[in-house]
Structure formats: structure tokens, C-alpha cells
Amino acid sequence: MLAVQFAQFGPPEVLRLAEAPDPHPGPGEVRVRVRAAGVSPVDVALRAGTSPSAARLPRPHIPGVDAAGVIDEVGPGVTGWAPGDEVFGIVPLATLGGATAQLAVLRHWARRPAQLPWAEAGAAGTSLETATRALDRLALEPGMRLLVTGAAGGVGSVAVQLAVLRGVRVYGTGSADAADFVAALGAEPLGREIAGRFDRALDTAGGGLLPALIEATGDAARVLTIADFAAPGLGVALSTGEPAGEPGGHHGLAEAGRIRVPLQATYPMSDPPAAHRAFETTSRRGKLAYEIDA
Ligand SMILES: NC(=O)c1ccc[n+]([C@@H]2O[C@H](COP(=O)([O-])OP(=O)(O)OC[C@H]3O[C@@H](n4cnc5c(N)ncnc54)[C@H](OP(=O)(O)O)[C@@H]3O)[C@@H](O)[C@H]2O)c1
Incomplete structure (x- = not known):
């Protein structure tokens, strides 16, 4: 072949x-x-x-x-x-x-x-597999405010749409010029800024955003990352591994x-x-x- x-x-x-x-x-x-x-x-x-x-x-x-x-x-x-x-x-x-x-x-x-x-x-x-696994672990409930970092990315763009289907209000970070794309997925675009209060946060961007996400949700237990290996030291769940x-x-x-x-x-x-x-x-x-x- x-x-x-x-x-x-x-x-x-x-x-x-x-x-x-x-x-x-x-x-x-x-x-x-x-x-x-x-x-x-x-x-x-x-x-x-x-x-x-x-x-x-x-x-x-x-x-x-x-x-x-x-x-x-x-x-x-x-x-x-x-x-x-x-x-x-x-x-x-x-x-x-x-x-x-x-x-x-x-x-x-x-x-x-x-x-x-x-x-x-x-x-x-x-x-699909990663976004579903991550959203399941975040124990989302309808009406919650969820922040997704890297919302225009391969995993983020799917996670935003799946979260919207679960009745969650989704906010997405990404490049300023990705705002229209992020909005079309069903999230409110926030640019690179992590501003506001959220019930849960899903980090797909990595690169050291976890302290800001803990601050924005008020509790490391409300944050999950798929991309930041500093997570365990901060009390944040890191989801990796073989799909079930x-x-x-x-x-x-x-x-x-x-x-x-x-x-x-x-x-x-x-x-x-x-x-x-x-x-x-x-x-x-x-x-x-x-x-x-x-
Ligand atoms: N744990 C797991 O099971 C698992 C599974 C799949 C992927 N991953 C990891 O998860 C990460 C995301 O994967 P992916 O396929 O979605 O990658 P991707 O398609 O490259 O998307 C990453 C996104 O993050 C954005 N971004 C980067 N820095 C940012 C910041 N400071 N603020 C906001 N947005 C930022 C990028 O925006 P720009 O393009 O504009 O820079 C891009 O939209 C990668 O590190 C990947 O290795 C983990």
C-alpha cells in the first residue's frame, strides 16, 4: 500500500x-x-x-x-x-x-x-471521543456556564457543540479573529481573555491557563484539562488515555x-x-x- x-x-x-x-x-x-x-x-x-x-x-x-x-x-x-x-x-x-x-x-x-x-x-x-470523555467527567447540568479554552480547535470546536446539546451555556476562548467561527459553533466568543465567572471549565488549549481557570470557577475540582500536564500539581483533573x-x-x-x-x-x-x-x-x-x- x-x-x-x-x-x-x-x-x-x-x-x-x-x-x-x-x-x-x-x-x-x-x-x-x-x-x-x-x-x-x-x-x-x-x-x-x-x-x-x-x-x-x-x-x-x-x-x-x-x-x-x-x-x-x-x-x-x-x-x-x-x-x-x-x-x-x-x-x-x-x-x-x-x-x-x-x-x-x-x-x-x-x-x-x-x-x-x-x-x-x-x-x-x-x-468526538476526547470531547465526550471530558464533558462527561465535568458533570455538566443544563443551565450551567461552561468555559472552553481553544474553542476553535479540533477538540474545542466539537466540545462546544456537544456541550450546547447538553443544555449548557458555552463561552469559548481563542484568537480574536476566530470569534465568528466560535460564535457559529454556539459559544459566546471571549478572545484570549479569561474573564467572568463559570460553573465549569474545559481546557483544550494548554499553555498555563489553569490558575486563571481555577480562579474563574472558584474551585480546581470544577476544571478539567486535556492539554496541561501541570494539572495534578494544581488539583485539576487531566483526562488522557485509552478510549473506553x-x-x-x-x-x-x-x-x-x-x-x-x-x-x-x-x-x-x-x-x-x-x-x-x-x-x-x-x-x-x-x-x-x-x-x-x-
Ligand atoms: N488528553 C487527550 O485525550 C487528548 C486528546 C486529543 C488532543 N489532546 C491535546 O489537546 C490539545 C488540543 O488538541 P486539538 O486537536 O484541539 O488542537 P488544535 O486543533 O491545534 O487546537 C488548539 C486550539 O487552542 C487554541 N489556543 C492556543 N493557545 C490558546 C490560548 N492561550 N487561549 C485560547 N486558545 C488558545 C488554538 O488557537 P490558534 O490556532 O489560534 O493558536 C487552537 O484553536 C492538544 O495539546 C492535544 O495534544 C489531548
Whole structure:
């Protein structure tokens, strides 16, 4: 199969389109013929060599943790799914990649809703799973005021919409010029300023915002971050880790039909560096994705 991959860490230009061995699904996994694959911060940090996980990465490495495609092989123990099913989802966590290729193995997946275009579906998995996991842990109740930092980002843009569906009043921080985008998602845009009082705060931006979020909610227990590893020392919950759920049955992925997965741009797999270059040089408006040729 053809895959976007890199052998050395470095700038986006280390990404190449080249042949790679076909992967096969293990127990509880499926293989898809990929139509689209999302681009995530972890992909960019691994390629640059700046992620703490980069050192243990077998290379060449195929980036991408999210993909959508058509099942063509079903792993041992998977029932209720068959070749030909159109799905989207997340690769096995330990592999840290593998999605940006003609064939990819998924560990968590759901049926692609008919109204969800392939590129959106390809970029949806981790954002939906992470946002759902984070909102669940915040114990939201209708009418609460929720602050989401990084509201225009891949996870933030999905979290805002899902929180609105839970009857919460959402406020979102982000670049000043992302205000219209954030408002269209259903949140009141606040720019970069954390001003006001909130019942809960979800931090997707990272970068040292937790003290301000504790102040704005009045209690570290009302704050949750997915992006700031200083959290435990401040009494703030940090949500990371393996998505929960049965094969093909994670409830976060099942939310796909209820919201949009905003796509900032799509890129052909024939130009591997373009998507990573754009990721590094633009202000985020949802997700970026590769379109994968059969
Ligand atoms: N724990 C988990 O399970 C988990 C899962 C997925 C992702 N993550 C992590 O969560 C983070 C977000 O992921 P993502 O995919 O949403 O990334 P993303 O698409 O790059 O979005 C990050 C957003 O944060 C904004 N931002 C940065 N600094 C900010 C600040 N000081 N105030 C307000 N907004 C700010 C960015 O705005 P600009 O683009 O305008 O700078 C961007 O909109 C990443 O660190 C990622 O590694 C964790």
C-alpha cells in the first residue's frame, strides 16, 4: 500500500508518500480501505521529534490517529461488522499513528452517518471521543456556564457543540479573529481573555491557563484539562488515555450524526507536507484532513 510516512524527525518536508507493508487487524480491530485521515497535534509533534513519545517510535512511521474508510478485513472476535461497512474511528492507541495510508487498522469505530462527508468523518474520531470523555467527567447540568479554552480547535470546536446539546451555556476562548467561527459553533466568543465567572471549565488549549481557570470557577475540582500536564500539581483533573467502549460501540463516536466536524481544509495524499505545513502556520478553525486515493 501507499502511505504518508517519515524516516527522520524534522520539518514537514520529511514526509514522503512511499510503499509500506499492509497492516492487518488484531483481536477487536478492523482494517479499512481509507478515504480520509485527520491531522492532529500529536502527528505534528511526533514528526518534529518534540513529543516525549518520539524516541520510542519505530520508523518509518505513518502519521495519523483518525481515519474513515470502508472495512475490508475484520479481526478476531469482532462481530456485527463486515467488509463493505463504511466507518470512521481511531487507531490503536499504542501505535500512535497509521491512519494516513491506503489501509489502516482501527481499534474504536462507528458507522459513518450518511450526512457526514468522508473528510469530516476521517477527522472526527479523536475529537468526538476526547470531547465526550471530558464533558462527561465535568458533570455538566443544563443551565450551567461552561468555559472552553481553544474553542476553535479540533477538540474545542466539537466540545462546544456537544456541550450546547447538553443544555449548557458555552463561552469559548481563542484568537480574536476566530470569534465568528466560535460564535457559529454556539459559544459566546471571549478572545484570549479569561474573564467572568463559570460553573465549569474545559481546557483544550494548554499553555498555563489553569490558575486563571481555577480562579474563574472558584474551585480546581470544577476544571478539567486535556492539554496541561501541570494539572495534578494544581488539583485539576487531566483526562488522557485509552478510549473506553466495546469494539465499534464507543458512545462518543456515536455523537457524529448530531454535530458538524468543522474542517479547516483538506489536502491530497500526493502532497504529504502540505497538511502539516498548514497545521503549523495557521490559526485553527476545526480540523485538517488528508484525502486518501484508493
Ligand atoms: N488528553 C487527550 O485525550 C487528548 C486528546 C486529543 C488532543 N489532546 C491535546 O489537546 C490539545 C488540543 O488538541 P486539538 O486537536 O484541539 O488542537 P488544535 O486543533 O491545534 O487546537 C488548539 C486550539 O487552542 C487554541 N489556543 C492556543 N493557545 C490558546 C490560548 N492561550 N487561549 C485560547 N486558545 C488558545 C488554538 O488557537 P490558534 O490556532 O489560534 O493558536 C487552537 O484553536 C492538544 O495539546 C492535544 O495534544 C489531548
